[in-house]
Amino acid sequence: MTLRLTDIIQKPELATSLTFSKINLTTFFGHRDSRARHYCVYPSYDQETAALFCNERVNLANDRLRLIALINDNEIVALSTLTLSIRNDEHELFRINRKIYLNNNSTVRLNPCIANDYQNKCIGSYLMEKIIDITRQMSKSYLILSGVVLAENTRAIPFF
Secondary structure (H helix, E strand, C coil), X not given: CXXXXXXXXHCHHHHHHCCCCHHHHHHHHHCCCHHHHHHCCCCCCCHHHHHHHHCHHHHHHCCEEEEEEEECXXXXXXXXXXXXXXXXXXXXXXXXXXXXXXXXXXXXXXXXXXXXXXXXXXXXXXXXXXXXXXXXXXXXXXXXXXXXXXXXCCCCXXXX
């Protein structure tokens, strides 16, 4: 079953019913260049990581919603993970630096990953709009970036 962003926006619960080819996901991970791998948080770029990414039990146990953006129904152009639980260090970071008190009821963490060939082509901006829509439908007030963006990651700075 292939879900489109419009399907997920209308019925976010459909996203959990998606099963995806680990082969396509392994190909996506394998095509990440060394620079992208340096900034990405995946433990490896092989079929094991693809299997972990698709494991519904792991995702549910960790309060994760995985979103996969496709073109032509089979080429992955982006992956995003929405995590519904906030780490303690994130609570503190926002409380101390921004005077914002995050909690799991109001906050979603985002970990986006755009394919190299599709960076700087507005795909990320389009997907971010859709992710914000999904976040609002989940009645969340805050969408925060998971981890940090380093100043040297010049491809990511304009996006964030």
